[in-house]
Amino acid sequence: METSWSVSPCFGCIQSPCCHFLPVQKKSFNTKEDLEYALDILNHQYIELGLYDRGYWMIYYNSQCAYYDGASTKCRIHDQDLQPQVCKDYKALHCWYKKAFSSSESTTLIRFDRARLSWLMQACSYDDSGEMIDVPSWDLMLNTLSGIPLQRINPLLEQAPLLLGLKDFDQTKGLVFEYPVPQTQSQWALMNFRMNFHGVSLFQDKNRWLMHLHSPVVEELCQSLYGKVVTDFEDMSILNAEQFGLLYPYPGQAPYKFTRH
Ligand code: SF4
Ligand code: SF4
Numbered sequence: 001m002e003t004s005w006s007v008s009p010c011f012g013c014i015q016s017p018c019c020h021f022l023p024v025q026k027k028s029f030n031t032k033e034d035l036e037y038a039l040d041i042l043n044h045q046y047i048e049l050g051l052y053d054r055g056y057w058m059i060y061y062n063s064q065c066a067y068y069d070g071a072s073t074k075c076r077i078h079d080q081d082l083q084p085q086v087c088k089d090y091k092a093l094h095c096w097y098k099k100a101f102s103s104s105e106s107t108t109l110i111r112f113d114r115a116r117l118s119w120l121m122q123a124c125s126y127d128d129s130g131e132m133i134d135v136p137s138w139d140l141m142l143n144t145l146s147g148i149p150l151q152r153i154n155p156l157l158e159q160a161p162l163l164l165g166l167k168d169f170d171q172t173k174g175l176v177f178e179y180p181v182p183q184t185q186s187q188w189a190l191m192n193f194r195m196n197f198h199g200v201s202l203f204q205d206k207n208r209w210l211m212h213l214h215s216p217v218v219e220e221l222c223q224s225l226y227g228k229v230v231t232d233f234e235d236m237s238i239l240n241a242e243q244f245g246l247l248y249p250y251p252g253q254a255p256y257k258f259t260r261h
Contacts, residue, residue: 005074009092017101018090019068019075021048022197024059024213025177032130035121042114044175044215046154046199049112050100053138059177061213063157063197066241084193085185107142113152116145160199160214163238172217176203176210195244202244203236210236 005011029035041047041059050058067076067083077083100109112120120141125134136144163169169176181204182188191209194200199214 009095010074013095013098013102014073015102016068016073018087018095018097019065020062021097021101022061022063022194022200024061024194024211027057027059029057030132032121032124032126032132035117035124038112039114039117039121041175042112042117043218044213045218046157046213046215047175048150048152049117051110051112051141053108061197061199061215062152062154063199063213065196066198067196084196085189086193110141110145111150113150115151116148119144119148157198157214160201162240163201163212169212173214175213175215177213179209179211181207181209195239195241197241201238201240203238205236212238 010016027034027038029038038049038057042049046062048060048062050060052058064070065075069076075083075087079088096108100106101111110116120136123136123140123144124132127133161168161173163174179191180187182191191202194211195202201212201214203210203212
């Protein structure tokens with residue numbers, strides 16, 4: 001007999017990429033230096049880059065939502081108050097994630113690890129100041145990169161070390177990304193969704209929120225650019241997902257205008 005799950009568009013989506021690939025930050029890479037930065041962060045575990053056919057890049061964190069049940073491949077809080085609004089609003093019938101991440105080659109998103117980005121860097125042309133002046137066509141990228149399979153195989157991140165404060169921050173084990181303090185329901189909902197992923201924690205003060213991702217470097221070959229902002233974390237408190245959930249259990253309970261404290 002058919003059940004509602006068996007007719008769901010998510011039934012049979014074993015990899016459930018929407019619950020495993022967290023969009024972290026949109027980027028525009030226009031110079032050789034930008035691409036070197038991109039190569040640098042790809043040296044961190046769980047980090048992947050996506051190039052959209054519309055021309056922008058997205059940094060993805062390949063972890064797992066804490067509410068994902070690997071045995072059933074279902075969300076444990078589906079349609080409950082606790083489920084982030086972002087997930088409730090997502091139109092699974094027209095799912096973009098499944099096409100982009102589950103098929104071996106998507107035509108709307110090209111996924112990059114270090115090997116693929118290294119090819120792209122040498123295939124671009126730059127002027128004397130390092131600005132990109134020529135890039136391979138979309139079709140050339142698709143064709144060439146189909147011969148460079150993604151190598152990144154991350155161990156499943158079910159438990160990241162608990163950060164207790166600034167003293168635990170180590171730029172060889174993590175990356176930080178800055179966001180505005182949420183002011184709207186949609187910004188709030190997005191942060192609520194992000195915080196459920198294993199490995200995510202949050203440095204916060206009244207002016208900014210910095211999302212910390214547990215992501216150890218693969219090889220000791222670079223200095224993360226983000227590590228350099230560490231000196232002004234001093235007055236920030238840190239929350240892991242559990243503490244975040246205790247303070248702000250549901251988006252509806254969070255103040256619409258976030259109250260500074
Ligand atoms: S929303 Fe898309 S990616 Fe997520 S489980 Fe459903 S079909 Fe898969
Ligand atoms: S809360 Fe959202 S991201 Fe997490 S398992 Fe459920 S649907 Fe997936």
